[in-house]
Amino acid sequence: MDTTANVPAAGSDAQTPSASQPDPARAAAFRAAPKVLLHDHLDGGLRPQTVLELADAHGYRGLPVGDGPELARWFRSAADSGSLERYLETFAHTVGVMQHRDALVRVARECAMDLADDGVVYAEVRFAPEQHLEGGLGLDEVVQAVLDGFAAGVDIAARGGRAIRIGTLVTAMRHAARSREIAELAVRFRDRGVVGFDIAGAEAGNPPTRHLDAFEFMRQSNAHFTIHAGEAFGLPSIHEAIAFCGADRLGHGVRITDDITVPDGGIVDWSPDAPSGSRPVLGRVANYVRDKRIPLELCPSSNVQTGAVASLADHPFDLLARLRFRVTVNTDNRLMSDTTMSGEMIKLVDTFGYDWVDLQRFTINAAKSAFLPFDQRLAMIDDVIKPGYAVLFG
Numbered sequence: 001m002d003t004t005a006n007v008p009a010a011g012s013d014a015q016t017p018s019a020s021q022p023d024p025a026r027a028a029a030f031r032a033a034p035k036v037l038l039h040d041h042l043d044g045g046l047r048p049q050t051v052l053e054l055a056d057a058h059g060y061r062g063l064p065v066g067d068g069p070e071l072a073r074w075f076r077s078a079a080d081s082g083s084l085e086r087y088l089e090t091f092a093h094t095v096g097v098m099q100h101r102d103a104l105v106r107v108a109r110e111c112a113m114d115l116a117d118d119g120v121v122y123a124e125v126r127f128a129p130e131q132h133l134e135g136g137l138g139l140d141e142v143v144q145a146v147l148d149g150f151a152a153g154v155d156i157a158a159r160g161g162r163a164i165r166i167g168t169l170v171t172a173m174r175h176a177a178r179s180r181e182i183a184e185l186a187v188r189f190r191d192r193g194v195v196g197f198d199i200a201g202a203e204a205g206n207p208p209t210r211h212l213d214a215f216e217f218m219r220q221s222n223a224h225f226t227i228h229a230g231e232a233f234g235l236p237s238i239h240e241a242i243a244f245c246g247a248d249r250l251g252h253g254v255r256i257t258d259d260i261t262v263p264d265g266g267i268v269d270w271s272p273d274a275p276s277g278s279r280p281v282l283g284r285v286a287n288y289v290r291d292k293r294i295p296l297e298l299c300p301s302s303n304v305q306t307g308a309v310a311s312l313a314d315h316p317f318d319l320l321a322r323l324r325f326r327v328t329v330n331t332d333n334r335l336m337s338d339t340t341m342s343g344e345m346i347k348l349v350d351t352f353g354y355d356w357v358d359l360q361r362f363t364i365n366a367a368k369s370a371f372l373p374f375d376q377r378l379a380m381i382d383d384v385i386k387p388g389y390a391v392l393f394g
């Protein structure tokens, strides 16, 4: 670590501020850092008050509680389930209030504004259009509503002095059978703001190869996709996503650790003169993922909630970062985790002791992995990220 680039430490009083209640100066520094977010679900990031108001406006009667702060707490604790399946049940309420054009526009607009306000300069936000048809909209109308909402939010943020760019990822639900149709939808909108495709939902029992034709269609169209893999299911899911489906990136991919052997009870001596044989050993899949620089869209808080890892301290983020996998920091679902990009970065700093140089590296990793043309990725790194961090290096 570079000691000249220390991030603001947690408060010096005995009560170390938690990530959800950081001291204001610290929070401001993290907000100021340019951030790139590749894995964020539109239907996992609603403002609690918006959920209430949309439920009211559209007659959705299923909400478990009736005021904003209570609802925020409900989502957080219901998602804290230790199981991906139970975690996903909470989406019934957000998807339930996103069935009309005005609701989709509003949620997307507020998403863009909230991310910009948190200092995110580029985000890829995903959602599953097939889940938003109950109010009578067609797939194309759903996507158009979300794109219109993002455009409006980007515009409002720019007028408030915060520049953000948003790319949309169109997701197919892996338990369903519409993935080819959704891949075609993604390609149909490729020049109007949709930058890629994804599959999400319950991983166990729904392997990526169920959707091979959708991925083949994407590859034949020279289009990009990521796959949720290696979250609730292990190495076979990652292997299929990479070797059979050809994923550009891995959504989570955290279980790649199943193919990494850490010696001596998990304690690694990272010093340059550590004895040979004391370093982690990578299997073939892990080596392939690292050699090919396949980005890992790691989502620390979400992984703890779904039980993919036992605690933040047990998260292999640091192991993977030190092994030089292409790690990126992501929110997954800001509502369910009560988090932000700044919040995830603060948690990583508090857990693993990262400095601004480390955070810049993770951010550049994400920018390199964006589903944007190469020249635009370079420009984002050179013109936005590096100058932004240079100010923080002091």
Ligand SMILES: O=c1[nH]cnc2c1ncn2[C@@H]1O[C@H](CO)[C@@H](O)[C@H]1O
Residues within 6 Å of the ligand: 041, 042, 043, 044, 084, 088, 091, 095, 126, 127, 128, 131, 171, 200, 201, 202, 228, 231, 302, 332, 333
């Ligand atoms: O971490 C996750 N793993 C798998 N599926 C997820 C995760 N977070 C959200 N979704 C699923 O993706 C859908 C579209 O955004 C959501 O409705 C939810 O069911």
Ligand SMILES: [Zn+2]
Residues within 6 Å of the ligand: 039, 041, 200, 228, 251, 332
């Ligand atoms: Zn996800």
